[in-house]
Amino acid sequence: MATQQSRSLAKLMNAPAVLMLLLWMLVPLCMTIYFSFLDYRPLRGVYEWADGFENYSRFLSSSSFTSSVMVTLIMVGGILAITVIGGVFLAMLLDQPIWGQGIVRILVIAPFFVMPTVSALVWKNMFMNPVNGLFAYIWKFFGAQPVDWLSQAPLFSIIWIVSWQWLPFATLILLTAFQSLDSEQLEAAEIDGANSVSRFFYIALPHLSRAITVVILIQTIFLLSIFAEIFVTTNGAFGTRSLTYLVYQRVLESQNIGLGSAGGIIAVILANIVALFLMRAVGKNLDR
C-alpha cells in the first residue's frame, strides 16, 4: 500500500505536468474570452469595449458564419463517411489471410505519416492540376475534358485529400478491433448456416461499433481544425472556408481581433460538445 510519504511524492511528481497544462489551457483561453468582448482592430487603431455580446451576435448572424458551418459539416461529414466505410472494408480485407500482409499494411498506413502540407501540395500540383496533373492526362487519355479540380470541385478535392490522409488511421484502428473478434463465434455462426452478409451485420459490425465510435470521435476532433490542407490548396477561396479557417482569417488576415475571438470561442464550444461524447467513450474504458 502506498504510504503517506509516497503519496505526497506522487503529487509532487505530477505537479509540473498539471501546472503547465493548466496554464496552457487557462491563460490563452481567458485572453480570447477577454478579446471577444472588445472592439479591437489594431490596423485601424481601434481598441475599446464592444457593446456587450455584440461580437458574438455579429459573428453568429454573418452569412460567412453560416456558410463556414455548412462547409465544416460537409467536409467533416464527407471525410468521416469515406474513411469509416472505406476503413471497415479495408480492415476486413486486411484481416483475411493474404500473401505479403505486412507489406500491404505498410503501403496502406503510409499516407498517415505524410505531413499535411506535403500531401496537399502533391495532390494539388501533381494530380489535380488541370494542365500537368496526372488526372488531366487520364481524362485526356479517355477523350474527356480535364477538370480544374480545385476551382471546379474544391470542396470535394479537399475532402478527397484529407480522406486519403485519414483512411489509414481508420483502417488501422478498425483492423485492431477486427483482430480481437472471436473467430470461434464466427465459425459457430457459419456452421449454423449464417451467410457472410449476415455474419458481417450481426457479428462483425456490432463488435466494431465501439471502435467505429472512437474513430468517428477522434477524427472529428482533428478534422474540425483542418488548416494546412485549406491553407495550401485554396486559401479559403471557392467556398472552402471552414469555421477554423474563418476564425484564422478574421484574427490574422483582417485583424478584427474582437470578432475573430468571439468566433474562436464559438469554435471551442462546438468542439467541446463533440469532445464530451469522446470523453465518455474513453472514460468507460478506464473503469474496466
Added chain:
Amino acid sequence: MSRAITNRRKTITTIAAWTIGLLIFFPIMWTILTSFKTEAEAIADPPSLLLFEWTTENYGVVFERSNYAKFLWNSIIIAVGSTLVGLLIAIPSAWSMAFVPGRRTKDVLMWMLSTKMMPAVGVLYPIVILARNSGLFDTHFLLVLVLMLMNLPIIIWMLYTYFKEIPVDILEAARMDGANLKSELIYVLAPMALPGIASTMLLNIILAWNEAFWTLNLTTVDAAPLTAFIASYSSPEGLFYAKLSAASTMAIAPILIMGWFSQKQLVRGLTFGAVK
C-alpha cells in the same frame, strides 16, 4: 472446406488487397519517382512511370538553392526537442498516476485529455500576441514549448497505459527486499518501462514533425521547419514538379520509416487506450 478453395480465395483476396494497397500508396510512390526526373520529364505528356532518364540533380538543387538544411535542422530540433522535454515532464506524472493512484487520478487523466480537445484556433491570437510581446516569436524555444504542451496529454496517456501494465507486485517484492526508491526506479521499473517510453517517443516525434498549424502560424524564417518550407512551394513561381517532389520526399522519408516501426503503438497512442 477443401484446401484448393481456400487457396483460391487467398489468391483473390491477395490480389484485391495488393491492388488497393498500391493505389493508396501510389501518390507517395509517384512523388518519389518524380523526384528522380528532370523538370521536362516531370510534366512530359504522356507521363512515364519508370522509363525515364533517372537523375539525382533535383536533390542537389533543393539543397543548394533553398537553404533546405536549415529547415530540416529546425524540424529536427522542434520535433525531437518538444518530445524530449515532454517526456521529462510526463514520465514522473504518468509514473505517479499509474503506481500511486489517488481518488482523483481518473479525473486528472480525463482533464488532461480534455485540454487536447481545445481547437487551436480558439487560442491563436493570444498565443501569437504573447509570443510577439515576449520576443519569442519565430524561435526554437517557442515552438518546442508549444508543441510540447500540445502533445503532453498524449505523451502522459500513452505512458500511463504502458506503466499500468507493469505488475505492481514486482515493485512490492522489490520493496520487501529493501529496495529504496532509487534502486526501485533503476533496476525494476526502468527496464520494464523503456519499451513503452521508446514507442511514446517515436509517435510523438512523428506528430510534432507533421504538425502544421502552430508551425505555420508561429514561424517566419528563423525557426521555420519543413512544413512551412513545403507550404512556401504553393505560390505559383514554385511550380517545379521535380524539385517539389525531391523536397517532399526528403521531408517525409524519415517519418515514413519511423512510422512503419510504430504502427502498433499508433493505435494505442491515438485512441487513448480506448481500442485495444
